Amino acid sequence: MLLTLYIEFFKTGLFAVGGGLATLPFLYDLSDRYGWFSYEQLADMIAVSESTPGAIGVNMATYAGFSTAGLPGAIMATFGLVSPSIIIIIILAHILERFKQSTLIQGAFYGLRPASTALIAAAGFNFMFHDLINTSVYNGLQSLHAVINIKALIFSVVLYVIMQHRLFKHLHPVVFIAFSAIIGILFSF
Amino acid sequence: MQVLLDLFITFAKIGAITFGGGYAMLPILQREVVEKKQWVTNEDVMDYYAIGQTTPGIIAINTATFIGQKTKGTFGGIAATLGVVFPSLIIISIIAYFLNAVSDSALLSSAFSGIRVSVYILILQAVLKLWKKAVIDRVGLIIFTIVFLLAVITSYSPVYFVVFAGVLGVISFRFLNKAVK
Numbered sequence: 430m431l432l433t434l435y436i437e438f439f440k441t442g443l444f445a446v447g448g449g450l451a452t453l454p455f456l457y458d459l460s461d462r463y464g465w466f467s468y469e470q471l472a473d474m475i476a477v478s479e480s481t482p483g484a485i486g487v488n489m490a491t492y493a494g495f496s497t498a499g500l501p502g503a504i505m506a507t508f509g510l511v512s513p514s515i516i517i518i519i520i521l522a523h524i525l526e527r528f529k530q531s532t533l534i535q536g537a538f539y540g541l542r543p544a545s546t547a548l549i550a551a552a553g554f555n556f557m558f559h560d561l562i563n564t565s566v567y568n569g570l571q572s573l574h575a576v577i578n579i580k581a582l583i584f585s586v587v588l589y590v591i592m593q594h595r596l597f598k599h600l601h602p603v604v605f606i607a608f609s610a611i612i613g614i615l616f617s618f
Numbered sequence: 619m620q621v622l623l624d625l626f627i628t629f630a631k632i633g634a635i636t637f638g639g640g641y642a643m644l645p646i647l648q649r650e651v652v653e654k655k656q657w658v659t660n661e662d663v664m665d666y667y668a669i670g671q672t673t674p675g676i677i678a679i680n681t682a683t684f685i686g687q688k689t690k691g692t693f694g695g696i697a698a699t700l701g702v703v704f705p706s707l708i709i710i711s712i713i714a715y716f717l718n719a720v721s722d723s724a725l726l727s728s729a730f731s732g733i734r735v736s737v738y739i740l741i742l743q744a745v746l747k748l749w750k751k752a753v754i755d756r757v758g759l760i761i762f763t764i765v766f767l768l769a770v771i772t773s774y775s776p777v778y779f780v781v782f783a784g785v786l787g788v789i790s791f792r793f794l795n796k797a798v799k
Contacts, residue, residue: 521673614732
């Protein structure tokens with residue numbers, strides 16, 4: 430059982446490319462094939478993984494492993510998930526180190542850096558869009574009130590302005606996260 | 619050994635305060651690893667994110683492995699990775715044990731409605747820091763704009779965008795080098 434967990438999550442880590450949610454289809458597949466957890470449990474896992482600290486993919490693996498076989502299961506699933514990354518990235522890092530001076534690699538990174546920044550910006554934008562705009566409500570008739578999360582919009586502007594101030598600029602991100610949690614409790618967006 | 623322990627602890631800290639996965643990790647990573655420890659530069663971080671999104675495995679892990687490897691070789695990569703997953707193992711195991719008490723808490727869900735805002739504002743801030751290093755000329759601006767728009771509008775895997783940008787980078791780099799000569 431533990432070995433199967435390790436192998437299955439090793440496969441997930443090997444074939445899931447991208448962020449943590451890329452592991453989702455693999456988890457549905459595991460649910461179908463082994464019945465380790467139900468689709469409902471999987472929905473709970475996503476909610477918990479997204480709202481607790483840590484990478485979502487790791488959280489999901491830990492959760493799935495734990496609900497299947499307790500703490501040992503959690504450890505095996507998580508190690509399974511990260512093993513392919515460790516192997517592939519370390520090999521890749523050595524290769525890059527060796528060919529750092531080649532114009533091919535330099536050219537590739539010249540193109541990759543703006544693309545990488547754009548992908549991060551797009552992820553942030555999508556995140557913001559789904560939090561501020563409730564597209565499911567929109568039918569062309571309702572007022573903007575129902576569609577836009579005004580409280581969250583105001584708070585995001587306020588938070589951004591606060592962050593630019595020289596008094597707060599150099600604070601650790603966790604300070605802003607904690608502050609936002611308190612504001613969230615007080616005003617509930 | 620000292621460095622390995624430092625890597626483990628630093629990444630455990632990063633894992634413990636990152637809400638929302640690899641992208642949300644970026645601002646904390648910049649703070650801890652680029653500014654405080656100075657193990658890598660902002661350019662390195664961009665490269666790792668580009669590769670981390672194209673290679674198998676989840677971005678947060680790939681990036682942690684990369685930074686650890688760069689700092690202290692293979693064992694550094696392993697130490698950083700174990701560090702970043704360590705808080706998840708503990709926190710999730712506890713939550714999975716007591717799930718029902720936690721998932722229905724109205725207090726917690728209000729807190730997260732606030733945290734979500736801070737996550738994307740922090741990502742915005744982190745992107746602005748990268749921007750100065752990434753978009754250094756017109757080619758960079760073009761690549762940024764195309765990839766940003768496609769990534770927002772379509773739902774293609776980032777793998778395609780990264781490959782496209784890499785190829786475009788190689789071609790224009792060759793071309794620019796020739797032009798200079």
